Amino acid sequence: MRYATVILDQDERAFHPIAHKLDSEPAIQRKAIHSIKLVDDDTIALLGEIEGDLDRYREIMNASSVVEGFTISGDKSGYVYSHFEASPQTREMLERREAGDFLIEMPIKYTTDGARKFTLIGTEESLLELTELFEIGDTNIELVSMGPYSPESRGVFSDLTDRQREILETALQMGYYENPRETTLEEIASKLNLDHGTVGQHIRSIEAKVFSKYVP
Numbered sequence: 001m002r003y004a005t006v007i008l009d010q011d012e013r014a015f016h017p018i019a020h021k022l023d024s025e026p027a028i029q030r031k032a033i034h035s036i037k038l039v040d041d042d043t044i045a046l047l048g049e050i051e052g053d054l055d056r057y058r059e060i061m062n063a064s065s066v067v068e069g070f071t072i073s074g075d076k077s078g079y080v081y082s083h084f085e086a087s088p089q090t091r092e093m094l095e096r097r098e099a100g101d102f103l104i105e106m107p108i109k110y111t112t113d114g115a116r117k118f119t120l121i122g123t124e125e126s127l128l129e130l131t132e133l134f135e136i137g138d139t140n141i142e143l144v145s146m147g148p149y150s151p152e153s154r155g156v157f158s159d160l161t162d163r164q165r166e167i168l169e170t171a172l173q174m175g176y177y178e179n180p181r182e183t184t185l186e187e188i189a190s191k192l193n194l195d196h197g198t199v200g201q202h203i204r205s206i207e208a209k210v211f212s213k214y215v216p
Contacts, residue, residue: 066085102130
């Protein structure tokens with residue numbers, strides 16, 4: 001079993017029929033998808049998190065012919081339970097998930113520029129095949145990290161690459177984060193047979209990824 005964390009930047013209309021209207025409304029910011037399910041009548045039930053002008057959100061949802069219904073809780077931010085028609089791509093993705101081909105780790109988070117960041121869990125073959133579902137229109141898929149999956153691996157260090165994990169583990173073992181510091185970047189680089197400048201870049205990237213989980 002492996003996991004792959006990706007950032008998907010594409011025309012989301014293939015997966016959410018009114019996404020383009022919500023994305024083009026500056027008064028609304030979608031934050032995350034906490035649950036998504038294929039209902040027996042071939043529609044989608046979705047629990048999402050939003051911020052901004054919730055009245056404007058209601059206007060867009062009420063005006064859409066594909067929305068079966070929705071409920072909003074909150075004032076300037078809150079959760080939305082919506083029920084809408086399933087696109088062929090969403091239907092296929094959720095049918096494969098229900099069949100056990102892969103898992104989607106929730107929540108699916110929206111980045112500041114509107115892309116979605118999420119983690120898929122499954123066999124290497126199923127994860128590679130799944131990317132075909134996203135190859136619609138102008139699509140950019142960025143692989144953030146991947147590796148063997150275990151529940152304990154999905155924590156604060158989950159977004160690190162295998163190389164970054166190796167460097168971090170070596171740095172910890174050699175006392176780089178002790179006070180006072182017991183080693184240098186040069187010594188870590190020598191241990192790993194890497195250039196010290198490369199190690200320094202990796203250390204900065206590691207720290208940025210880890211600290212970003214605590215600082216909004």
